[in-house]
Amino acid sequence: MKLSGPYDPKKVEDKIYKLWEDSGFFNPLRLTAQGKLKRKKAFTIIMPPANANGNLHAGHALVMTIEDIMTRYKRMRGFKALWLPGLDHAGFETQVVYEKKLEKEGRSRFKMSPEELYKEILQFTLENKRNIEGQIKKMGASTDWSREKFTLDPEIIKIVYGTFEKLFDDGLVYRGKKIINWCVKHQTSLSDLETKDTEKIDKLYYLKYGPFIIATARPETKFGDKYVVMHPKDLRYADFKNGQKINLEWINGPVEAIIVKDEAIDMEFGTGVMTITPWHDAVDFGIAEKHHLQKEQVIDFYGKLLPIAGEFEGMKILEARQKIIEKLKIKGLVEKIEENYTHTVKTCYKCESVIEPQIKEQWFLKMKPLADPVIKLIEKNRITFIPEHYKKISLHWLKNIIDWPLSRQIVWGIPIPAKICATCQRAIVDIEGNKYTCVKCQGILKKDTDTFDTWFSSGQWPFATLKASQNKKDFKNFYPTDVMETAGEIIFFWVARMMMLSLYVTKKLPFKTVYLHGLVLDAKGQKMSKSKGNVINPLEITEKYGTDALRMGLVMGNTPGQSLALNEDKIKGYKNFANKIWNASKFVMMNLDDYNPNAKIFLNATQKKHLKELQKLTKECTKLMDEFKFYYAAEKIYHYFWHSFCDKIIEDSKVWLANDTLRQSTQYMLLEILLQSLKMLHPFMPFITEEIYQQLPIKDKKKSLMIENWTK
């Protein structure tokens, strides 16, 4: 008797994972060489590249579980199954993590050379990469490690550069002097997706501006304001004409202001008049562009006032704000101050410091020409969204898309292969790095020191990974991929951009189905966060209850798109289930000593009925698996195994086994049900099912349960 005692995952998991890896069956090409099965059709999932900057968290564990279930199921169904693993350098995210580490050590990135910083983060990332690879294996992921890709692999960078050049040649990528979101702490620009709105209570100042009263929450930006804007239909200001000049007394003395009429003004807000600061406000920038107005920088990139502020030069925003108001009060220019003015401001999604809009020359990607063809294909249902409502969400975003700022002023990332003429500011792509003088003005070309937004490289992941493969036919064989499974949270960040960039480069949508899962929450349904101290570490859970139990806990009751509350009691329940499987298998095998697999079998009516029920269950489960209803299939098989097989069938069989005429058919029936159950359980609980399978006395046994045929 090989199965003894209670099930102990620690004795099984590492050994079984090694058996799988050594078998080579994670590699779809090795798979095709096995057995009679032809495996003509491919099934491909590209793993969302995990950020190589920390440990595996509950969200990753969910990704690994769901994608492994899909892959194992399809592999057993006879597909040439490829699940391609990857890791992400995760530009900004990783740099932020590393900066926090530096802060703790009392160091600062601003005191390091870019080369020094890059080298340190690279080492940090490579260490974490190894770490997280081990953790992915711990989850039982049947990914093809021979095809693993990292976003900084030279072959990947080459492809990313190729796309950038193609976009440049097609006029879709351009250098623009536009307003961007600037994080003063991190010293980089951010896309709109990388900012979040935070509600703040500030003061709203009503200031006398010549004949007008203007309301502002940011007096410190007002030095450069020489345009006063009102709605053309506002009768209160009908006497003032567009372009009219007026002289007035302002913070640092007399200024000449120009009247501008624009529909962007809300007549209801404040006094219906405002002055604009095009350099530091997106709406103001829009107005200034429309009317060709001058723009002046008032605040520098460190959040300090520039010489234009006169005596306030060099002061930080909040300090200056107070002092300016004091001065304006003395000058009698403060009409009133509204306390407790609630408004929302954009903040950096990582450090929550208030975003300072700035005008900066950057690389931008024109999105509309990329989005339009994707919109058409989505509307034609050429891609399936699970759950369905993500179709609407995606379409809405794509239809209202704005240009994407690609440049980031951080060292940790893929350098933008571009040069800028020091004389005429002309920007060119230079992948080889062998262009030195401007063809237009003979000026000296300087290398762009910015890096790409990390999503620009991961946005090319489905085709880049396959094109960069050492197996030259991979792209042809496995692209477009079948399923993209990822968090609903990053539908815009990542999924939408993958669709656009992949369609642009390969002329095909990168995947047929998008499966989006929700968040993994704590037992009380709260979002996990370090500050709340409610983070569930998946590795501690596997240590305590076994990987199979964690996987069941993550998949049971988890419908697509919906967030999942994970509690330990639930996982404990599946640990018990694993033990149940173990003991039932032990019971079956205990009674097989005299079993002859080649004997002729005569089943009685009840036994036939049991096998028929099993058949029915298999059919149902197959249908549910095909419909991506893993939570439901898992529940069915769980319930069958415990409450039909164990509680009823095994109990009945105890009498039959003691009966000479029924013994053989009972043995056959038990083994058959056990084997079929193990097959159906395998995608969900791969370790324990494989361990038991290895010990079953069956005919035509495969090297691994992984490549057994799923019975339909």
Add this chain to the structure above:
RNA sequence: GGACGAUUAGCUCAAUUGGCAGAGCGACUGAUUUACACUCAGUAGGUUGCAGGUUCGAGUCCUGCAUCGUCCACCA
């Protein structure tokens, strides 16, 4: 302001698309050398958020409302 989702047993969620409201966890009652106490047999627990409508039949479809959550836009 716009969109999307959720609301079902004490808790976490299902209900295979309109066909007998069901699991797990928890609670309660009982069993006891068993493949398994990481067990077994059983019990309680529901006006499916509210109000209408369609239908032979509604948790499911339609209309309105409420509450919670998420996303997007705007905010001088």
